[in-house]
Amino acid sequence: MTESLRQHIxxxxxxxxxxxxxxVLTGPDGLLDAARIDSLGxxxxxxxxxxxxxxLVSSGAVGAGMGRIGLARRPQELAxxxxxxxxxxxxxxxxxxxALRGRGRHVxxxxxxxxxxxxxxxxxxxxxxxxxxxDYGAVPVINENDTVSVxxxxxxxxxxxxxxxxxxxxxxxxxxxxxxxxxxxFDRHPSEPGAAILTHVPRIDAAVDGLARDRPGGLSxxxxxxxxxxxxxxxxxxxxxxxxxxxxxDCLERICAGQPVGTLFSSGRTxxxxxxxxxxxxxxxxxGTVVVDGGAREAVVAGGGxxxxxGVTGLQGxxxxxDVVALAAAxxxxxxxxxxxxxxxxxxxxxxxxxxxIAAVLGYCPYEEVVHRDNLAVxxxxxxAVP
Numbered sequence: 001m002t003e004s005l006r007q008h009i010x011x012x013x014x015x016x017x018x019x020x021x022x023x024v025l026t027g028p029d030g031l032l033d034a035a036r037i038d039s040l041g042x043x044x045x046x047x048x049x050x051x052x053x054x055x056l057v058s059s060g061a062v063g064a065g066m067g068r069i070g071l072a073r074r075p076q077e078l079a080x081x082x083x084x085x086x087x088x089x090x091x092x093x094x095x096x097x098x099a100l101r102g103r104g105r106h107v108x109x110x111x112x113x114x115x116x117x118x119x120x121x122x123x124x125x126x127x128x129x130x131x132x133x134x135d136y137g138a139v140p141v142i143n144e145n146d147t148v149s150v151x152x153x154x155x156x157x158x159x160x161x162x163x164x165x166x167x168x169x170x171x172x173x174x175x176x177x178x179x180x181x182x183x184x185x186f187d188r189h190p191s192e193p194g195a196a197i198l199t200h201v202p203r204i205d206a207a208v209d210g211l212a213r214d215r216p217g218g219l220s221x222x223x224x225x226x227x228x229x230x231x232x233x234x235x236x237x238x239x240x241x242x243x244x245x246x247x248x249x250d251c252l253e254r255i256c257a258g259q260p261v262g263t264l265f266s267s268g269r270t271x272x273x274x275x276x277x278x279x280x281x282x283x284x285x286x287x288g289t290v291v292v293d294g295g296a297r298e299a300v301v302a303g304g305g306x307x308x309x310x311g312v313t314g315l316q317g318x319x320x321x322x323d324v325v326a327l328a329a330a331x332x333x334x335x336x337x338x339x340x341x342x343x344x345x346x347x348x349x350x351x352x353x354x355x356x357x358i359a360a361v362l363g364y365c366p367y368e369e370v371v372h373r374d375n376l377a378v379x380x381x382x383x384x385a386v387p
Contacts, residue, residue, distance in 0.1 A: 002200040005266060007258030009240050013175040015053045015134070016256070018044070019164035019230075023181040024246035025060040025092075031067035032060065032095050036247070041099025043252040044139060048105065052256060053134045055171065057142045057164040058096070064088035089143065096141050106138040111145035117166055118285040127170050142167060165230035169237045169278040176234045177255055178227050179246025184263035185211055185224060201265045204232045205382040231265035233282055236379055238272035241265040273377065280337050281377030284324040288317030288344060290370065291328050300327065300336055301378050306369035307338070309358060312351040318344045327371065333383070338376030341367040 020040060027033045044054050062074060062081065065088025075081045093109045100107050110130070116122050133140050144163055161178060168176040182190070184197040188211070201208055212225035224243075231241035242255055244262025254261045273281070292300075296311025307327060319325055321343045327336040342350065347370070350358050359365040 002264065003258070003260060005200070006260065006264055009175055009264075009266075010256050010258035013052065013173075013256075015055070015171060015173045016047075016175045016177060017055045017057060017164055017168040017171065017173045018177045018179065018252065019057040019160055020059065020246050021160070021178075021180045022059040022063045024179055025058070026063040026067065029067060032064045032091060034095060034098075037095045038099045039249045040246070040252070041096065041103065043250065045100065045103040045105060046253055047256045048139070050256070055130065055134070055140050055142065055167060055173070056096070057160055057167055058092060059143070059160045061085045061088040061092050061143055064091040064095075067091075092143070093141060096139075100139060106136065108133045108138040108140045110140050110142045112142060112163070113145045115285075117170065117283040120279065120284070123170065123279055123283055130167075130171060159226045161226040161230040162233070165233040165241075166283055168234050168239055169273075169282055172237075172239075172272055172275065172278070174239050174272075176230065176239060176241045177252065178230060178241065178243045179251065180227070180243065181245060181247060182224065182243070183245045184243050185228070187211065198263050199260055201231075201263060203268060203382070204228060204235065204265065228265075232380070235265050235267040236269070236273070236381070237278050237281070238267050238269040240267055276375075277377035280324060280339070280375065281379045284337065286326040286337055287319035287323040288315065288340075289326045289328050289334070290315055290340065290347070291330065293330065297327075297329050297335060300373075300376065301381055304373060306373040306376065307371040308355060308368070309347075309350045309353050309370050310355070312347065312370060315344055315347055315351065320344075321346075325371070327376075329383070333380065335380045336376055336378045338371040340371055342370060 025032055025036060044056065048054055062085050065084035066074065068087055068091055069084070071084065075084055093107065097107045112126070116126060130140055142163070144160065164176060164178065185201065186195045187198055188195050209228060212223070212228055227243050231243065234241045242262050242264050244251055244255060251261060290312055291314035292307065292311045293313050296307060299305040299311070300307055313330065319340060321341055323340055324337060325340045326334045327338065328334045346362055349361050353361065355365070355368045
């Protein structure tokens with residue numbers, strides 16, 4: 001079953017997003033591994049020659065910069081970190097240019113910060129630019145713009161696994177490939193006797209989250225937990241994700257041939273989430289949080305319904321009508337996001353009321369729904385999982 005599913009995904013995917021991690025691209029000394037990058041370029045060329053468009057999300061800028069100027073440890077101060085990333089970014093794009101130019105392919109560097117995808121107009125512009133680059137036959141190489149990013153909690157994607165997932169949802173790519181230094185998701189700690197790779201994860205729940213084993217330190221910010229969260233984003237939007245080791249010279253080619261490599265996270269959705277909802281669900285900037293009861297959560301998640309005022313139990317933050325808000329259960333778990341029809345000041349007055357009571361309190365009732373289902377995206381269906 002898994003083998004046939006992999007082959008179906010591989011044969012139908014005409015566009016893939018590939019993320020390659022720092023530990024794949026650099027050696028123990030922190031310098032870029034030229035042979036590894038050339039191998040990756042050869043594989044991208046081979047896949048593209050079969051009619052598959054490839055978008056590359058690449059880590060490695062900080063590691064490359066450290067190697068170029070001889071630093072042994074990752075800088076902690078923001079200005080130093082950004083400077084090292086700026087030095088390393090040129091090394092990184094030069095390496096990809098060398099690997100692909102000789103094979104007749106153009107490389108296009110694209111640097112992003114979180115705000116670029118939160119703003120709807122810029123989001124659409126980025127999507128159009130990437131699609132045009134692909135039409136030209138170029139290979140977009142995307143990285144977070146560490147040189148201008150500031151406070152991580154405010155403007156950073158957090159890690160390139162998440163950035164890759166957001167790019168995949170932006171482009172509605174049917175397959176995201178996360179290449180790291182691990183072979184996939186194991187059923188227990190890889191060092192334990194009998195540990196085995198899970199070849200297929202049809203659903204990401206609390207049990208799957210519990211299998212993440214991150215290791216601290218080093219050059220990479222990501223880990224298995226971030227890869228599971230990236231897979232959650234992609235699969236909820238209707239795509240698929242494969243986590244595999246990028247250290248073999250044919251990993252990408254084997255994945256694109258449908259062979260059993262790494263761990264496949266497959267989507268339970270029969271159709272891809274509409275573009276508007278993909279932006280609402282993961283890229284838009286939420287201005288506040290609406291807390292709902294269990295019945296309202298069930299109606300939204302399982303029933304595909306709108307959120308009514310009767311199901312609202314609390315609010316966090318200040319927002320205006322038309323802003324994007326997060327929908328959370330009583331335990332704080334965010335399970336959906338959408339456009340709210342009422343400002344926070346009005347929401348506090350009508351929370352818990354039946355629709356027919358709203359006009360008596362506010363003097364008018366412009367909308368029956370607090371968040372209409374057409375402007376709402378469910379981002380987490382499991383009550384125990386944390387997106």
